[in-house]
Amino acid sequence: MKKVFSRPKSLRKVSMHYCPGCGHSIIHRLIAELLDELKLRDKTICVPPAGCAVLAYYYLDIDMVEAPHGRATAVATGIKRVHPKNLVFSYQGDGDLAAIGTSEALHAANRGEQITVIFVNNAVYGMTGGQMAPTTLAGQKTTTSPFGRDPKIEGPPIRVCELLATLHNTSYLERVAVNSPAHIKKTKNALRKAFEHQKKNTGFSLVEILSPCPTNWRMDPLQSCKWIDEVMVKEFPLGVLKEVKC
């Protein structure tokens, strides 16, 4: 029998620290598969975030530069300007990109930096224990909104893709999810497109990935996948929000 699927080479053979059913590890694998397929493993520099994925440098076998909380796009900007021929991407969560790093992300996108941002949206602060994030849905219970998020007091959730789509220099913005086999395949295609856009220097590209967080949503892994389909997708509709020709 022929081997048709195994662990990608760019993903180190170590057990990841993520909770059972976490979307981060699926996204790590997709990135590793893509880098293997595109043969970019030696030419890629990643900027991991502060957050659950802070230890991504233990798992992805590529060059990494850790950034302070929220500053990944600023660090990636510097790296890309010094190494324009390398593939540079930042990997950020919603607490990292949409809260503390909003200004860095917004201005990097406005300047049209030739970087790719992989934005993992799980609607809570994962690592610190499930506090309310800017992307938390209205009515969603978290440790800092025990009665549900009230949009009158805390505001409605931020839609990062829609926000960045209004800027001139963004080239590729897509929202995908990793809660089913079909969505995982679409996510991989979205990441491939974003990397291609970067290769052709068309501008700032961002892929927002809705990812399950069973632990902080107080659900089992399968329930959290369903919750994305039934609840989260209504607030964060999937699809391509912006694509310029390349």
Add this chain to the structure above:
Amino acid sequence: MKGKIVIDKEFCKGCQFCIAFCPKKAVQISAKRNTKGYAYAEYDKTKKCSGCATCALVCPEATIEVYRE
């Protein structure tokens, strides 16, 4: 077309994605636990695996290897 899967049980965390999404229901949860304490997924040899690799696609730990004839 016939296939088979090999699961490294020490990497499995028992999220059961592979069990939920397998079209042939050829993956089951083990009665035993691995050294981390998780009830791990295992290949059910009595069912016919087609080698479609859906289980490996959804596996968060990248611990499933798929073979096909």
